[in-house]
Amino acid sequence: MTPPAAPGAVPKIRIRGLHKSFGDKRVLDGIDLDILPGTSTVIIGGSGSGKSVLLRCILGLVEPDAGTIEIDGVDVLSMNRRQAEATREQIGMLFQNAALFDSLPVWENVAFGLLAQRGTRRIGRAQARALASEVLTQVGLDPSVGDLRPAELSGGMQKRVGLARAIASRPQILFFDEPTTGLDPIMGAVIDGLIVDCVRVLGSTAIAITHDMASATRIGDEAAMLYKGRLVWQGKAASLLDSGNPMVDQFTHGRREGPIGMELRR
Structure with missing residues (x-):
């Protein structure tokens, strides 16, 4: 895990009063959250609690109904298109199922964002391939894997390639x-270790959403829980299994009885 941020540090990401509904379904109901620079925050919560929508709002893929999202003190919701694109270039993403492009070899998957850059940031294919090989090594894969197709890789290897793509541009x-998700416990621990190492080397600020409590405590410095679109608890990730909060305790220990009840789907 990353060292603690300095006292009084300005949040890398600052969210205030975030609301989002889809029709009459309220998904985010007034989220306030600070993510300090250089820290890893895990967000937990049941299916439909708003975790993924929160990430999509920060990424700019979903427009919230109300509230503010600041990155480095600038409200991303008020940025023009060029500013928003520049901000998104600071962000790397490891998707749940790796989301690799089957038609491209591994090295092009890793270098996809680098090859898509414009202007002075654009690089040639030879340089992109060399950078891809370097990053593949960083996540524990031989550079020769770059010549394979995603379908030729195991699930764990696909996750590593997805992580390599996420860090290739050295995002903030x-x-x-x-x-x-989808990994056995040993490979899950390997991926968590790689995540921790990559975040530390890059000095990045990280946010993870997960149902895996072992993973949450391995990769997180801070933790937060969403329930019905509201932030019901914040604290140290190391305290997730002993938080003293009835909702968090029920969720992290997988208990049927408690304040969180199963809801009927309509």
Whole structure:
């Protein structure tokens, strides 16, 4: 895990009064959250609690109904298109199922964002391939894997390639969407270790959403829980299994009895 941020540090990401509804379904109901620079924050909560929508709002993929999202003190919701694109270039994302492009070899998947850059930031294919090989090594894969297709890789290897793509541009912010889903416990621990190492080396600010409590305590410095679109608890990730909050305790220990009840789907 990353060292604690200095006291009084300005949040890398500052969210205030965030609301989002889809029709009559309220998904985010007034979220206030600070993510300090250089820290890793895990967000937990049941399906439909608003975790993924929160990430999509920060990424600019979903427009909230109300509230503010600031990155480095600038409200991303009021940025023009060029400013928003520049901000998104600071963000790397590891998707839940790696989301690799089947038609491209691994090295092009890793270098996809680098090859898509414009202007003075654009690089040639030879340089992009060399950078891809370097990043593949960083996540524990031999550079020769770059010549393979995603379909030739195991699930764990695909996750590593997804992580390599996320860090290839050395982003200031990293998002992880259920990074250990579909992996066995050992490979999950390997991926978590790689995430921790990559975040530390880059000095990035990280946010992960997960249902995996072992993963949450391994990669997180801070933690927050969403329930019905509201932030019901914040604290140290190390305290997730012993938080003293009835909702968090029920969720993290998988208890049927408690304040969180099963809702009927309509």
